Amino acid sequence: MILLQKKKDAKRIYTEVVYCKSNVDGYKEQGILQPSGDGYSLLFKEVYEEANISPSSVAYIEGHGTGTVVGDPLEVNRINDFFCPGRENALLLGSCKSNTGHTEPASGLCGIIKLIFAMETGIIPPNINFDKPNKNIKALVDGSIKVVTEKTPWPKDLNFGGVNNFGFGGANCHVLLKRPDENKRKRPVNDQA
Numbered sequence: 001m002i003l004l005q006k007k008k009d010a011k012r013i014y015t016e017v018v019y020c021k022s023n024v025d026g027y028k029e030q031g032i033l034q035p036s037g038d039g040y041s042l043l044f045k046e047v048y049e050e051a052n053i054s055p056s057s058v059a060y061i062e063g064h065g066t067g068t069v070v071g072d073p074l075e076v077n078r079i080n081d082f083f084c085p086g087r088e089n090a091l092l093l094g095s096c097k098s099n100t101g102h103t104e105p106a107s108g109l110c111g112i113i114k115l116i117f118a119m120e121t122g123i124i125p126p127n128i129n130f131d132k133p134n135k136n137i138k139a140l141v142d143g144s145i146k147v148v149t150e151k152t153p154w155p156k157d158l159n160f161g162g163v164n165n166f167g168f169g170g171a172n173c174h175v176l177l178k179r180p181d182e183n184k185r186k187r188p189v190n191d192q193a
Contacts, residue, residue, distance in 0.1 A: 002112065015116045016178040018160070019051035025170035035066075036170035037074045043172045044082040051176055055083045058091065058176075059158035060124055060148075062111040064165050065095025073136045075164065080139035089155070090146040098127040108165035108173060115161045119179040124152040154179065 007013065023043050025036040048055050061083065063075055076093070083091050096114040097107065118124040130147050133140030140147065163175040 002109065013180040015119050016180055018053065018176040018178050019047050020173070020175045021047050021050070022171065022173040024172070034170070035064075035071050035074050035166050036172060037078050039170050039172045040075065040078045040164075040166070041082065043174050044078070047174050047176055048082075053160060053176065056087050057158055058083055058160045058162055059155045060092040060094070060115070060118065060161045062115045062161065062163045063093055063095045064107070064111075065097045067097065072134060075166075076137045076139055076145060079164070080144055084139060084144045087144070090143055092124060092148050092152065092155075093145050094124065094127045094148045098129055099125065108163065108175075111163040111165060112175060112177070115163055115177055118154060119161065119177065122154045124148050124154060126150050126152070 004017065007016065021043060023039050023046075025039045044055070061079055063079065064071070066072060066075070079091070079093070094114070096110045099114075100110060114125065126149050127147055130149050133147070135141060139145040159179040161177050161179070163177070165173045
C-alpha cells in the first residue's frame with residue numbers, strides 16, 4: 001500500500017507523483033504475453049508531453065525487467081529511443097525483479113517503492129546477477145543505458161525517475177515521480193508546522 005496525500009497536507013514527502021498513465025493495445029496477433037512496443041512508445045510520448053517534462057531530465061528508470069528474450073530487448077530499446085537522444089550521461093536503469101523476484105500483480109508497486117527508496121536515500125540500489133549486456137540490446141552495449149550494478153548516488157542535477165510496468169495483452173503503465181527538495185525529505189514526521 002502507498003498513501004497518497006495532497007502536498008499541502010503532507011508532514012513528510014518521500015516523492016511527488018508528477019504523472020501516471022496507462023494504455024492497452026487490445027487484441028494482439030503475437031499472443032497475450034507479448035509486450036507492446038508501439039504501446040510503450042506512445043505511452044512515453046503522451047506522459048512526458050502532458051506532464052511537460054523533458055525525457056532528458058529523468059535520471060533513472062525502474063524497468064519492468066521481464067528477464068525474457070522478447071521482453072527485455074523490446075522494453076530497453078523503446079526506453080533508449082525515447083529517453084536517450086541528446087543525453088550527456090547514460091540513463092540509469094534497474095528492475096526490482098533482480099532483487100526480489102517477480103512479485104506478479106504487485107510488481108509495479110514494488111518498482112515504485114524501490115524508486116522512492118532511491119530518491120529518499122540518494123542511493124540507487126544495485127541489481128544483482130547482471131554480468132554482461134544482451135548483445136541484442138544496443139543501448140546496453142554502447143553505454144547509452146547503464147544497468148545499476150553497484151550502489152549508485154542519485155545524480156545531483158536530475159530530479160525525475162520513472163517506473164515501467166506491463167501486463168497481459170499489451171497493457172502498459174508508466175509513472176513519473178519527482179525527487180522532493182532536501183528540506184521536504186528530511187522534515188521530521190512529528191513536525192506539526
